[in-house]
Amino acid sequence: xxxxxxRQRKTKLGRPSEADLRLKNNRLGMTIFQISWIMVFLxxxxxxxxxxxxxxxxxPAGVAPFDPLLPSAATVALLLSSLLVKRGLQALRQxxxxxxxxxxxxxxxFGFAFLAAIIYEFVSVSNAALATQYGITMxxxxxxxFVHALAILAFMAHVIRRGAAGxxxxxxxxxxxxxxxxxxxxxxxLAWILFYIVLxxxx
Amino acid sequence: xxxxxxxxxxxAEQQEAEAVRRPALSDYLRWSVDHKIIGVQxxxxxxxxxxxxxxxxxxxxxxxxxxxxxxxxxGAAYNSLFTIHGTIMIFLFxxxxxxxxxxFVVPLQLGAKDMAFPWLNAFAFWLIPPAAVVVLLxxxxxxxxxxxxxxxxLSTLFSGDGQTLWALGAHLLGISSIMGSINFxxxxxxxxxxxxxIWRMPLLCWAVLATSxxxxxxxxxxxxxxxxxxxxxxxxxxxxxxAGGGDVLLWQNIFWFYSHPAVxxxxxxxxxxxxxxxxxxxxxxxxxxxxxxxxxxxxxxVGFTVWAHHMFTSLQPELRIPFMITTMIIxxxxxxxxxxxxxxxxxxxxxxxSAMLFALGFLSLFVIGGISGVMLAALPFDIxxxxxxxxxxxxxxxxxxxxxxxVYAALYHWFPKVTGRMMNERxxxxxxxxxxxxxxxxxxxxxxxxxxxMPRRVAVYVEAFQPWNQLISLSAFVLxxxxxxxxxxVIKSYYHGPIAxxxxxxxxxxxxxxxxxxxxxxxxxxxxxxxxxxGYGTEAxxxxxxxxxxxxxxxxxxxxxx
Numbered sequence: 001x002x003x004x005x006x007r008q009r010k011t012k013l014g015r016p017s018e019a020d021l022r023l024k025n026n027r028l029g030m031t032i033f034q035i036s037w038i039m040v041f042l043x044x045x046x047x048x049x050x051x052x053x054x055x056x057x058x059x060p061a062g063v064a065p066f067d068p069l070l071p072s073a074a075t076v077a078l079l080l081s082s083l084l085v086k087r088g089l090q091a092l093r094q095x096x097x098x099x100x101x102x103x104x105x106x107x108x109x110f111g112f113a114f115l116a117a118i119i120y121e122f123v124s125v126s127n128a129a130l131a132t133q134y135g136i137t138m139x140x141x142x143x144x145x146f147v148h149a150l151a152i153l154a155f156m157a158h159v160i161r162r163g164a165a166g167x168x169x170x171x172x173x174x175x176x177x178x179x180x181x182x183x184x185x186x187x188x189x190l191a192w193i194l195f196y197i198v199l200x201x202x203x
Numbered sequence: 204x205x206x207x208x209x210x211x212x213x214x215a216e217q218q219e220a221e222a223v224r225r226p227a228l229s230d231y232l233r234w235s236v237d238h239k240i241i242g243v244q245x246x247x248x249x250x251x252x253x254x255x256x257x258x259x260x261x262x263x264x265x266x267x268x269x270x271x272x273x274x275x276x277x278g279a280a281y282n283s284l285f286t287i288h289g290t291i292m293i294f295l296f297x298x299x300x301x302x303x304x305x306x307f308v309v310p311l312q313l314g315a316k317d318m319a320f321p322w323l324n325a326f327a328f329w330l331i332p333p334a335a336v337v338v339l340l341x342x343x344x345x346x347x348x349x350x351x352x353x354x355x356x357l358s359t360l361f362s363g364d365g366q367t368l369w370a371l372g373a374h375l376l377g378i379s380s381i382m383g384s385i386n387f388x389x390x391x392x393x394x395x396x397x398x399x400x401i402w403r404m405p406l407l408c409w410a411v412l413a414t415s416x417x418x419x420x421x422x423x424x425x426x427x428x429x430x431x432x433x434x435x436x437x438x439x440x441x442x443x444x445x446a447g448g449g450d451v452l453l454w455q456n457i458f459w460f461y462s463h464p465a466v467x468x469x470x471x472x473x474x475x476x477x478x479x480x481x482x483x484x485x486x487x488x489x490x491x492x493x494x495x496x497x498x499x500x501x502x503x504x505v506g507f508t509v510w511a512h513h514m515f516t517s518l519q520p521e522l523r524i525p526f527m528i529t530t531m532i533i534x535x536x537x538x539x540x541x542x543x544x545x546x547x548x549x550x551x552x553x554x555x556x557s558a559m560l561f562a563l564g565f566l567s568l569f570v571i572g573g574i575s576g577v578m579l580a581a582l583p584f585d586i587x588x589x590x591x592x593x594x595x596x597x598x599x600x601x602x603x604x605x606x607x608x609x610v611y612a613a614l615y616h617w618f619p620k621v622t623g624r625m626m627n628e629r630x631x632x633x634x635x636x637x638x639x640x641x642x643x644x645x646x647x648x649x650x651x652x653x654x655x656x657m658p659r660r661v662a663v664y665v666e667a668f669q670p671w672n673q674l675i676s677l678s679a680f681v682l683x684x685x686x687x688x689x690x691x692x693v694i695k696s697y698y699h700g701p702i703a704x705x706x707x708x709x710x711x712x713x714x715x716x717x718x719x720x721x722x723x724x725x726x727x728x729x730x731x732x733x734x735x736x737x738g739y740g741t742e743a744x745x746x747x748x749x750x751x752x753x754x755x756x757x758x759x760x761x762x763x764x765x
Binding site: 021024025028029032033035036037038039040043044046047050051053054055060132133136140144 | 428431
């Protein structure tokens with residue numbers, strides 16, 4: 001009565017190759033990490049939202065609302081940076097290493113421009129705002145986001161250095177580091193857009 | 204119910220079979236990316252913390268022997284003792300203990316060579332020792348005394364620096380838990396053999412999947428809450444301080460949004476273990492397989508909607524009834540599991556092995572914990588017994604009567620696979636009797652003192668409660684003693700137990716279709732799962748087990764047992 005086992009041996013479906021499986025695992029793992037870690041950012045949005053109810057007005061009386069001009073410009077820079085990261089990844093997929101490096105270096109310039117604007121926003125919160133949760137939660141959220149953006153920019157610098165040394169090719173199996181870093185940068189962008197809306201537009 | 208006496212593995216001819224080479228003990232002390240080594244590392248370290256946390260519980264019970272302070276110098280010292288007891292048991296024992304069984308068993312059940320991310324797996328484990336050092340150091344520096352729930356302002360205005368270290372350690376443990384869970388989800392989705400559809404997956408894998416989904420979605424909230432707590436403690440922010448525009452309820456909301464689902468992180472894998480053990484040791488297919496898998500998911504989903512039932516006394520009154528309703532709804536998927544377990548053993552050829560005894564112990568005790576849970580979900584009752592020993596009793600029935608009994612069932616069930624040797628069944632039964640009755644007489648009377656009004660988390664009490672407390676303490680010492688039986692059994696069996704062979708329980712899931720312990724890459728060839736992981740009692744399953752026995756050189760001499 002081994003028919004079941006034999007049948008299975010005969011009709012056994014092909015298993016994916018080691019390399020294919022690794023890429024598939026990396027991609028799913030990254031997606032789950034993104035879904036998981038965005039929850040911390042959502043938790044901070046909930047913090048901001050719940051603390052609003054400690055005050056009758058938001059921003060609290062006597063506190064000037066933040067000027068959204070510079071953060072908006074920074075958001076545009078971050079979006080451009082993300083777009084360049086995407087373009088660079090496409091260039092790499094087509095085997096154009098030079099195009100990839102150029103796009104990613106540009107992305108880093110925009111990324112640092114974004115960070116500079118955020119640092120300025122962080123330090124220039126007025127004392128009146130800092131006496132209330134309006135300023136404190138703003139510093140919490142931008143500071144928390146800043147740490148992530150800085151870490152991923154460091155990843156990007158590392159990937160660019162290795163890319164210049166010829167470590168990656170158009171084959172998606174040999175450029176997971178690039179794809180993974182790009183996905184983390186999209187994550188940073190999405191997280192910032194959520195924060196940007198909550199901090200500067202929802203009153 | 205017919206029961207038959209069956210020799211338990213380790214027959215003479217199996218003794219002769221050559222024992223498979225086991226990893227050296229020193230392999231367990233080093234960095235390794237083998238999921239089997241990591242599983243044992245998780246398990247042994249978690250069990251050490253269980254002993255430490257258990258010793259603390261003995262201290263708590265000793266203090267409560269008399270109504271006055273005697274063992275403790277102050278009420279604050281008592282506060283820090285139960286704080287560290289709860290923290291160790293939850294963050295350093297139960298959650299890592301399920302990671303232990305998940306790590307060891309899940310890749311084997313899936314027929315995989317290892318987890319999806321072996322390096323990440325090892326890294327997640329090695330975060331635990333430093334985190335434990337940080338948390339325990341805090342206890343000796345200036346201990347946290349706000350309970351494992353760390354409600355502000357207790358945790359911001361009153362606790363010492365130990366509270367800061369507590370939060371740092373919990374942060375690390377949370378990150379470890381998230382990384383481990385990502386690994387489980389990817390492994391379960393991507394590493395199954397092509398023949399094993401998701402509906403043919405063993406139920407432990409379903410339970411670990413549901414648990415991991417909860418962990419990746421909820422643990423980040425703990426990270427958020429701990430970040431705020433750390434900032435309030437060291438950076439002068441006022442998130443939880445009403446004087447600075449903060450809100451103490453903010454902590455309760457975010458903390459419980461993690462910690463209620465975390466209750467299911469602590470018990471769902473145990474439920475998965477139960478489905479495995481009950482089915483194998485009663486030789487019956489799992490009753491309602493699909494519904495059991497789906498009910499794990501149901502618990503995971505509904506578990507996110509009930510957190511504020513921990514805050515019935517502090518919540519806006521209009522939100523109480525909705526949370527009461529969602530909490531009661533949790534009883535539905537749990538009830539489905541209960542019916543499935545009873546249906547599984549109903550009419551089966553039950554073998555009262557130690558694993559089975561602990562599984563049946565889980566069944567009876569978890570029902571009590573579940574019923575007291577529904578009682579507590581009922582708002583009028585909850586307000587009456589809020590913060591009394593009734594609550595202490597309830598969650599120990601769930602976490603000890605549930606999780607720890609399932610841990611023991613899993614230990615007796617998979618020990619042969621992990622070490623290649625059988626555990627001593629007689630000692631296992633003695634262990635069960637001491638644990639079961641020690642547990643029952645420790646925690647059941649707490650229902651009564653709770654309803655009589657004895658508050659939890661207080662070292663002194665009204666003299667009238669003393670007889671009850673002495674009964675509880677005596678039983679607790681019996682329960683504490685019972686742990687030494689299993690420790691002795693594990694050590695003795697590791698060295699002198701009978702050789703187990705590949706499949707001592709004649710189980711159909713894939714972890715048994717390889718040597719015990721399995722070779723470094725688990726399977727010599729890609730294993731073929733049987734069409735139904737619980738299809739016991741059919742000719743096809745008997746034939747499958749026959750083939751496996753032939754492959755591993757163990758002659759089947761147990762006719763009639765398929």
